[in-house]
Amino acid sequence: MNTKIINIAGWILFLISAIGFIMSSLGNFWAMFGSIFFFFGCVVFLIPYFFD
Incomplete structure (x- = not known):
């Protein structure tokens, strides 16, 4: 998997926990x-x- 996709997935999980x-x-x-x-x-x- 692409590192960028893994990072975004991790931040989305952080948003869900928030x-x-x-x-x-x-x-x-x-x-x-x-x-x-x-x-x-x-x-x-x-x-x-998102603004890359």
Whole structure:
């Protein structure tokens, strides 16, 4: 497999886990705050793959 595809697959799995953290932290402000930052951090790392 291509290294780029493996990297994108890994980041997509990170996004899925971030969504899971967001869902599990409903009702807890600080956990939700951290989960949202984790999600957006993953999105920022994915940007170069789509604008290459």
